[in-house]
Amino acid sequence: MRTGIAHRHKILFVSIGAIALVVMGAAAGAVVLLSGAYSTAATKQHFGITYRILELGLRFSVTRHADQIVVPDLQRVANVKVGYACYRQYCQQCHGAPGVARDPLGRGQLPSPSSLSESARDWPEAHLFYVTAKGVRMSGMPAWEFRISEDGLWSTVAYLKAMPFMTAAEHRALDASMTTETCPPPASAPRYSRENAHIMFRQYACDNCHIIGGMVGPNTHVGPSLEKWRERKYIAGVLPNTHENLVRWIVAPQDISPHTLMPDLDVIESHAQLMARYLMTTDE
Template identity: 40%
Template sequence: MRPLTSLRLVVTTMLACALLLMLGAGVVIWSGWYNVGAAVQHWQPVYTLLEFSMRRSVQNHAAGTRVPPLTQELRSQGAGLYRSYCLACHGAPGLAPDRMGRSMQPVPGPLTAARRRWKPNELHWIIRNGIKMSGMPAWEFHLSDAETWALVAYLQYLPETSPAKAVPATPENSEPLLRSENAAPSKNLERGRNALAQYGCRSCHVIPGVSGSQVQVGPALQGLNGHSYIAGYLPNTNENLVRWIRAPKAIKPDSAMPDLEVTQQDAEDMAAYLRSLKK
């Protein structure tokens, strides 16, 4: 057999196999045969493939992150943050996750082994960016970078601590640590689009550029520049849009729009992105 003919046969065979795989995947997806319910575990090959893809993605995107000194002060701060935002799903030495965390698929699992499985820069990336389709949220718009590193510092210490000292008790009447105003100093459309996703705006509104279901809870957020009023109430100015995003209840108490604790900078970026959308 001539080399050229042999090469054509190999290429044709590879294309045929790829086409069959795509066809088979299409049949599985269209039929709804694969059970996506959280009461049923992933098949092990599916789980292994997803975990491998996740690990390679994190390693790639976190490669350029510089790790600051993970001091005792950061570690102490991280312990309180861990109790507030991580304990419910991941548990701690001697402390089980709550029912929600134990029922998720894939199971979030304990973080006592995080130090062995992930480098500090990779943990930082995971906390800030979350993991799609896993239940792990992105904390970029809710925790400052310093707070994120505090959690990373605490995770380095977690395997060495006893169950009794793993997580500090929450003081009574303590103020929530969540919220940070140290965001980017200028309006940024890409950052605004991400903020709209991370604050959950897409759960009620269709927003071009932000993926999600075709919901009909609130109005679609496009073509705002062509409206005379915001929420049928406020004159449509950029300042009023930022005010509405930050504190709708303070402006219109009977509104179904909830207060999302949006920072000033996040609201400005979100408003800038919404105003960039054409009808």
């Protein structure tokens, strides 16, 4: 009996100690954060241990989440030229290519976008597909699944697997041979849900200008709040506030009101349908 009580006391003390360490760590982190001592400048590199932990976390996360992806026969469904069209349009600016330097955008980021010649050679096709489709949070790597079709994504993977074995001359020849190839956009939007609507708003950076009900984002007022949107009578003071008119507005606001500050964001209609449905049905 006494042994059991002593064992429970030991577990209690260990638990209290662990909780105390977590609280102290959180408090120390809060002090560093609120004091401004931690530099957020992109000119100051990470600690070596920070970089390694983030890199290791990325590999484990991708391995876990890409586990269920079935890799198709890339010889059948993929086209290296189409993959390069997607890569040239969306990836080359940050990652470069054989004999092609990154744009200043890609050179000035921290962490610096990796050279895909090594990653593409070492990573399995499923992992490359997952990262290309889903992106990498807080790294500057976007999710391309809402701008590139699934076949286009697999074609991009096929190009990535071929790229490490290209010379600069071979890559220039590939670039020169590009005539009609374009990067195919998605044929449709994902099924409607609140979560998918939130993803869509983030993919077009709507939450950087508007407060959107139910979403976590900056407290910004560049544009009007979109909360309780369905209660409004007009869109931009021009169109009656209906679902169809809202889709038209999201797709081409400058065509409807040339004086609006809202830019055309190249929103495809199926994505606009999903966003409009959320705004017209939510009470937030």
